[in-house]
Amino acid sequence: MTSLDKRPDAAIDRAAARTHLPAYDDDAPPPVPRASLGRMTPDELFVRAGSWFAAFGLAWVTTQRLLPMTGIPWFLISWFVLGIVVTAVATAATGTWIDVKDRVAASIITGCALFVGSALVAVVVYVAVKGYKPVLNLNFVTDDMAGVGPKDPFDQGGIRHAIVGSLIEIGIAVAITLPLGVGTAVFMTEVGGRYARVVRTLVEAMTALPSIVAGLFVYTVYILALGRPPSGLAAALALSVMMLPIIARASDVVLRVVPGGLREASLALGASRWRTVWHVVLPTARPGLATALILGVARGIGETSPVLLTSGAADFTKLNPLEGAMNSLPLFIFGNVRSGNDVAIQRAYGAALVLLMLVLVLFVIARLLARPRRTTARRSRKADS
Structure with missing residues (x-):
């Protein structure tokens, strides 16, 4: 046995040859590609999206047919609560308890973030819809209200x-x-x-x-x-x-x-x-x-x-x-x-x-x-x- 055969890599190659396994190579990619850390598999995507679609139907049946809870706010609240419940049940059927806690926590955090963002967008849009008419006049930002009455049109006076x-x-x-x-x-x-x-x-x-x-x-x-x-x-x-x-x-x-x-x-x-x-x-x-x-x-x-x-x-x-x-x-x-x-x-x-x-x-x-x-x-x- 030469000095080259005493290398650890050579021993691994000989063992792989005896067991008919592919030789180990540091530069070669793994035989099975690893899944991306930030990418969901089709099963995970189906569980997450399907859970919220199912919760959407359950929320509609609950608020519009079974209980006197009409209105968009009650529907959104029911959808959010039922979505978390369905997500937990579907994840428990296909994954571990750690997966259940992870997806429930992710759903709650995402829902809270969407709620805060929606509230901010709603405030800005509401103010813009109610106040765009005066802003369209250039005098609204170039003039003041000296000598202008409260009932005068928007082309007079400004801020x-x-x-x-x-x-x-x-x-x-x-x-x-x-x-x-x-x-x-x-x-x-x-x-x-x-x-x-x-x-x-x-x-x-x-x-x-x-x-x-x-x-x-x-x-x-x-x-x-x-x-x-x-x-x-x-x-x-x-x-x-x-x-x-x-x-x-x-x-x-x-x-x-x-x-x-x-x-x-x-x-x-x-x-x-x-x-x-x-x-x-x-x-x-x-x-x-x-x-x-x-x-x-x-x-x-x-x-x-x-x-x-x-x-x-x-x-x-x-x-x-x-x-x-x-x-x-x-x-x-x-x-x-x-x-x-x-x-x-x-x-x-x-x-x-x-x-x-x-x-x-x-x-x-x-x-x-x-x-x-x-x-x-x-x-x-x-x-x-």
């Missing part, structure tokens, strides 16, 4: 004053809350200690603060105690009180996710704690901090009661936030819905549609600004290709 007021107020609120919120998160995450635990407890408690309380706080301290008039700045301060705990809490969660190895590597290279936070931790967590900012803006831009208490409403465009009433989109919607006039209510729905588009634009801008920059290596690879 420019409310859009400008919302942007000014939310801009001031972001300028106040973003450094304070991120700084609070850095203190809780990077500094730590006894006081950090106290601050984290206060931040978590303030996330459930009612908006009317924030408005009353600013109204009492800024307007009554300091003697300042109602203004857009007072409304921005009230929005800041609402946005600060949201941004601080979300930023704290994001900064705690940053790997500790990055901090240790920076400190090992001789960087100070401040330079480590500024040049390593914050750039790494930038996409998550953008999400925290989006959550805060979404909370603040839709508030009505703080603005009503601290600013008041105006029918004309106001650019100075230091004095005088300044309107906003939520306040404009609230005032027009309360009027009871059909034209004013449609204007309110149109303003709600514009508010949704404005939030979407702010979301896209924040995500674009928070995208990680392409490194030099990526640019060189792209240039080479």
Whole structure:
């Protein structure tokens, strides 16, 4: 026997020759192709799809023929419950108990996700259907309501004053809350200690603060105690009180996710704690901090009661936030819905549609600004290709 015959692969080949089995080859594909991990077999597809088709028929018979449960909501609820039951029974007949739990859990999670998505789509579609007529007129976003009555047609007046007021107020609120919120998160995450635990407890408690309380706080301290008039700045301060705990809490969660190895590597290279936070931790967590900012803006831009208490409403465009009433989109919607006039209510729905588009634009801008920059290596690879 030569030295080559003493190799483990040679022994396997000799054993395979004696048992008339195919020789083992590391580079050869397996004799039976493996099924894809993310692809269902025809039997699994039949069980899953057939279970929900059968549940559809059972739900129709149950709600429309057997029980007095007419209406689409009862039908959808029955379909969902019966679909889970039929899926569990069909899976138990062909699989193991682990397969039953897996498919039931997958069905529940998928159903909940579809419910949340359907609710969001329903809200957007309903607002768009009710408010598209005013938005079709260009003057709706270029004019204000100065000298326009609530019953005047849609080609007169607009919501420019409310859009400008919302942007000014939310801009001031972001300028106040973003450094304070991120700084609070850095203190809780990077500094730590006894006081950090106290601050984290206060931040978590303030996330459930009612908006009317924030408005009353600013109204009492800024307007009554300091003697300042109602203004857009007072409304921005009230929005800041609402946005600060949201941004601080979300930023704290994001900064705690940053790997500790990055901090240790920076400190090992001789960087100070401040330079480590500024040049390593914050750039790494930038996409998550953008999400925290989006959550805060979404909370603040839709508030009505703080603005009503601290600013008041105006029918004309106001650019100075230091004095005088300044309107906003939520306040404009609230005032027009309360009027009871059909034209004013449609204007309110149109303003709600514009508010949704404005939030979407702010979301896209924040995500674009928070995208990680392409490194030099990526640019060189792209240039080479």
